[in-house]
Amino acid sequence: MLAILVDPEKFDLSVTQNFLQKIPRTTTHIFVGGSTDTNNEIETVVEAIKKYSKLPIFIFPGSSAQITAKADAILFLSLLSGRNAEYLIGQQINAVPQIQKSNIEVIATGYILIDGGNESAVSRVSQTKPMSQNDIEAIINTALAGQYLGAKTIYLEAGSGAKYPVKPNIISEVKNAINIPLLVGGGIRTEEQKQIAYTAGADLVIMGTVFEE
Numbered sequence: 001m002l003a004i005l006v007d008p009e010k011f012d013l014s015v016t017q018n019f020l021q022k023i024p025r026t027t028t029h030i031f032v033g034g035s036t037d038t039n040n041e042i043e044t045v046v047e048a049i050k051k052y053s054k055l056p057i058f059i060f061p062g063s064s065a066q067i068t069a070k071a072d073a074i075l076f077l078s079l080l081s082g083r084n085a086e087y088l089i090g091q092q093i094n095a096v097p098q099i100q101k102s103n104i105e106v107i108a109t110g111y112i113l114i115d116g117g118n119e120s121a122v123s124r125v126s127q128t129k130p131m132s133q134n135d136i137e138a139i140i141n142t143a144l145a146g147q148y149l150g151a152k153t154i155y156l157e158a159g160s161g162a163k164y165p166v167k168p169n170i171i172s173e174v175k176n177a178i179n180i181p182l183l184v185g186g187g188i189r190t191e192e193q194k195q196i197a198y199t200a201g202a203d204l205v206i207m208g209t210v211f212e213e
Contacts, residue, residue: 002027002194005060005185005208006049007034007160008041016048023211031206032071033060035121035160043068058107062125064094069102075155077111080146082128109183110146110154112139114170116162116187123159130159133167143174154178158186161209165193168200175201 004023011019030053032046046057046068059066059074067074076095079087099106113122115130123130131139143154156166156174165187175182184197185206197205 001029001204003029003031003058003183003185003204003206004211005031005033005206006045007208007212008032008045008066009034009037009039010212011041011045013044013048017052019211020049020052027055029204030055030057031060031075031208032057033062033066035062035125037062037066040065042066043070046070059104061091061095062122064091064098067095067098067102067104069098069104071104073105073107074099075109075111075153076106077109077155078146078149078151079113079122079126079128080110080142081113081131082126084126084128087126087128108150108152110143110149110151112142112146112154112156114139114156114158114166114186116158116166117164118159118162120159120162120186122157133170136170136173139170140173140177143178147178147180151180153181153183155183155185157184160186162187165197168196171197171200171202 004027047070056072059071113130115132146154158165181203183204184202188194188207189210194205
């Protein structure tokens with residue numbers, strides 16, 4: 001599966017139809033969200049995309065403010081790689097009242113930030129450090145902890161605009177350890193990088209910055 005990530009803070013609504021025509025035909029999902037959404041554009045962007053696409057739209061929230069009942073599902077993220085309680089459980093609690101009022105599908109997701117060679121927006125906003133790509137055992141144990149806690153999927157993220165993506169050996173080791181779907185994103189800009197992630201074991205690849213550009 002392939003998800004194209006749209007950042008509502010950066011997206012130009014006037015090019016929505018043209019943008020959707022240019023994304024790969026193999027796209028299976030649209031993710032909408034980002035580390036910040038200063039002007040609260042997420043619902044407007046979701047509505048605009050739905051006018052021109054029948055692909056399922058998943059919210060990829062940076063905070064409890066990024067929720068709209070207009071989407072089809074939400075990745076209910078818990079930042080397992082950090083130790084900031086606000087992003088482990090705090091924002092999730094804040095999101096509950098709005099989610100309860102909607103019919104949106106909730107997908108519990110263990111979110112693991114991996115070092116992509118630069119300071120990501122996720123790291124900056126959450127005030128947490130990414131996990132080193134050399135510390136494979138810790139990454140595997142973190143993914144398994146997420147699964148044992150009840151996550152329905154694990155998301156390995158190198159961060160938006162990463163200099164390099166999650167290494168294939170990390171993807172394969174985590175995939176071999178868990179028995180839930182594995183999502184991989186951050187720094188994947190080319191067809192070759194995408195195929196490497198699939199071959200290593202990614203069930204769904206997320207691409208964003210390359211299509212923004």
